[in-house]
Amino acid sequence: MKILVTGGAGFLGSHLCTELLKQDHEVICLDNFYTGSKQNVSHLLSHPNFELIRHDVTFPIFLEIEGIFNLACPASPKHYQSNPVQTLKTSVHGAINLLGLAKRTGAKILQASTSEVYGDPRISPQIEEYWGNVNPIGIRSCYDEGKRAAETLFMDYYRQHQVDIRIARIFNTYGPRMAIDDGRVVSNFIVQALMGKDITIYGDGNQTRSFCYVSDLVDGLIRLFFNETTIGPINLGNPTPIPIKDLASEILQLTNSTSKIVFEQLPSDDPIMREPNIDKARQILNWEPSIDRQQGLMKTVEYFKNTIIR
């Protein structure tokens, strides 16, 4: 299949492009390099089935393709909050432009949505039927509401125009090729531990997240995309939650670091708990994560050791 991956030079996108090429698809990687980099796909540039385009999804694009993975959007709070208007435009205008492209070409299209559509959830674990608890006017809203509006657009293009859509609600994912300055918790803690800097826990560290290793997540995205029947949202993530303060201890241990832990102010609207119910993914996609946190963190630590030393 000839597949467009928007945000393909980002963390998840670069792994997805690599895997799709392995499975003999043609890949057009589109990115504006806001948080992604050419470096992330440098190993693919000479591949005969790979093409790289610099483009911003907030503007229309005309291509002939058969499939689209829409990953374009900064995912780290630090980056999506630094230009919130552009973040919202990326999710909303980007979805409109790419759904239009899917409608014209008849391409199947997958949206990289997020657990953030559940906001600061009042139920745990989160099931797909839960409508969420989202602040519409806070500092996370540009991302949360943008992703929610994108889901609405996807469902309406399906109902109104019969576009063949998929929606993946991705929970926290980590691994090699996260940028050193990404700002998300796993890369922050590992880089801080390796460099002997203070480990910055925001709040008291009792808030929970469930961390999925990147290869598992990419496998889930590809299974969902090629599944024949699924239209509505599917949670993809690791179902084992951990408090952030315990993650800090695990990373200190794995890196043999003497960094000390410091507590900083919790940013507003930071969700207290996040844990996916993945029954749907298990049943429909026959998918569940296979890499546990210990293994995944070790691989990520190795990556950052090499990146920092280089």
Ligand code: NAD
């Ligand atoms: P990332 O920031 O590394 O990648 C995003 C990519 O999109 C970058 O390459 C960036 O340059 C590109 N981009 C941003 N705005 C763009 C625009 N307007 N036009 C073209 N390209 C643009 O983040 P990631 O972790 O790889 O996330 C990829 C997708 O998955 C995002 O849509 C994100 O919301 C979603 N997601 C990720 C996670 C996670 O934990 N990694 C969790 C939930 C959802």
Ligand code: UDP
């Ligand atoms: N966090 C932290 N220290 C950091 C970065 C993040 O304690 O250096 C916390 C953050 O406040 C949140 C959790 O770790 O509670 C996950 O943050 P991240 O930015 O990775 O993703 P989120 O799930 O909040 O989008």
